Amino acid sequence: MSELINNREQIKIENYERQQILKEIILELHEGKSVDEVKERFQQAIEKISVEEISHLEHTLMKEEGIPVEEIQRLCSVHTNVFKGSIEEIHGVDALKTVKGHPVHTFLLENKLINQFVNFTLSLHKDRYIKEQKHINKEKLLNDLTKLLEIDKHYSRKENLLFPYLERYGIFGPTKVMWGVDDNIRAEIKSAISALKDGADKEVSERIDFIISEVNEMIYKEENILLPMALEKLTEDEWVKIEREGHVIGYTFIEEPETWHPERVDLQTNVFLKEGTIQLETGILDIEQIDLMMNHLPVDITFIDENDVVRFFSHGKERIFHRTKSVIGRTVQNCHPPKSAHIVNALLDDFKSGEKDTEDFWLHFKDKYVYVRYFAVRNEQGEYMGTLEFTQNIKGIQEIKGEKRLMS
Template sequence: MSEIINNREQLTKSNSERLSILKQLFVDLHQGRNLDEVKAHFDALIGKITIEEITQLQHDFVEEGSISAKELQHLYHQHSAIFQGAIVEDGTQNGRLEEQPGHPVHTFKRENREIDKLLSKKLQVHLEKFMKEDSTENIYKLMEDINLLLDIEKHYSRKENLIFPYLEKYGIFGPTTNMWRIDDFIRDAIKDCRQKLVNYQGDKEAIIAVVNYVIQEVAGMIYKEENILFPMALNNFTEDEWVKIAHESDEIGFCLIDSAEVWKPERKALEEKAISEGYIKMETGILSLKQLELLLNHLPVDITFIDQDDVVRYFSHGKERIFARTKAVIGRTVQNCHPPRSVHVVEALLADFKSGKKDCEDFWIKFKDKYVYIRYFAVRDENGNYIGTLEFTQNIDPIKAIEGEKRILN
């Protein structure tokens, strides 16, 4: 079913009021108000905040352009201090996908645990020894730790090249702009630290400063990822998108772990009833399997069919599909093909079809350069039993442009 329809709920009045307060607090912070005062007002007026509100707050600042990108970068650093301990889950995280071994978020968190151990069990310990004595041995130990930390490039690269593009697809630009800048600062600091250690000439304070900066910023990024970025992604991405991210992760590699487990999201097994060769006899004719497939793929519309158990059984594969489909959707429930926050719309429509309250539902939307007509039909057998739902999608721009009559060939 089309994931374009109602993927975003409109903010309620209470949410709008909360966002107005939040925006004013951050404007005050931008204008020089003391961080502790802003934090106190946040605790008193807001108390708890959801990932959705953080997303909207960042999006609004970017859209309005009232604060420059550089200034937003500075404010973004302060978000963590203000939101510390105040972020609550909104209950839409799709069955705790991040707890499933091999899921991209599970893998990112595994890496974060290894990064955290490297920071606290090695780098911090070796820094303290170096602070007491800048011996060759202590310098080498720091260098070994920093060399290991260079592996963080794979972690950040997967985040930036696999997570960020999907966030932007959903109109979420705050993390993609600000986190990437911070990632680059961290990369540069790690390289600078390594260079200073390689060329160490007794400037002990410079080493201490850059190592402390690296520890602070890397630890801060772990917090931002796990409390802001990953929940944002989990609240928006479909299971199919996570499957693509998991498949493409191997090409970039992993940080401080050998590999990720193979993630196999649950699929409902489909019985192999298709006739691989020969013909299919229907009430009004006989077609070969090849003829039937070509016929469906040449229709000037896109069709998708889900069965009575909400499992995607089929989609046509014409030359110019309006909404992309991959074969990975076959055998999945339609609910898992949509972002969690729009699942209730899908379920409401299916409930109406199953109960007999409705037999069809139509939508029409502007999508890219097309005017798209989307129709849903309850498919019933001769006894009126619900068999499934058919989605019918068509670009009606050419039809709307028709005038007069055409009775002869060109």
């Protein structure tokens, strides 16, 4: 037992020492040393590096060394070049190259076509335009750059579907860095289009060379760092959710992939649902989160079901019309004075019959200007399921003038 403990302690020490060496190498790059200088030290000190260590390294540099994420983005391509060829082989990516519909397969397929497009089509038309200065070459190049803007869909799926799951596992550094580089690539493509339209040939050539280089580097980072790391962390259920949402954003250079159906006993089984959590169509929240979220909205919400029974009301700090918990379970008609019951019934009759879907009222109440909205709630079959009351003090909103684009 003591020998096992000693071995574990030795592994911890070795891992710590590796991280320190890696951090020192990146800081040397940050201070201006050349890639060749640090690469030689890296190769002497460390033979292989895992994607986990790269993730931890970027997180440490931002948190402990105080290097801003923008600077990490600048160094990203440099230190990837240092580590290239030394990253541990992750067989999971290769294994999924043939699993059609899996998000990794889709990312890889897009990368293959993106790689071909920037290195052959875009590069060819750029060279011809610069050398021959023909209008037809300019049009082809302009079409190429415009088409390359489709890369936004590839990057957006990565940023908005994959990154949130990685962040659940505490992986923030690589996601922030990569998102920043993605934004730079998007901006450079748009700038190259503008320069081409303005006839700034030298700028066009330089920007396109930069785009090709950065896109190729991003492909490498995705396939050798990001996707292997995601395969280590994410469960099959999470990959299913990513795949099911892909069509909402769209795809780059490919049609919508066929639906991925993993081999499993029950697709409805969700191992993440713990007691006290609720799975919604667009997310998973626990009861406390739902309660806090509802009570922090700057509006009052009340919901009655299809039988006119009050089922819920939000309880924010400044309710406009006060509610007590005693109304829960009572019919909405019994919560209003008898003289106004006919108005309530008329509204509900219109909602239930389908004659109306909304009804709005506005009135002055004390020092507030109150906007009250009612919405008929219907299921996918169009059946009436209840009514949502939405009440808001719009006095402050009406006083808004001009614009406010930044925080102050």
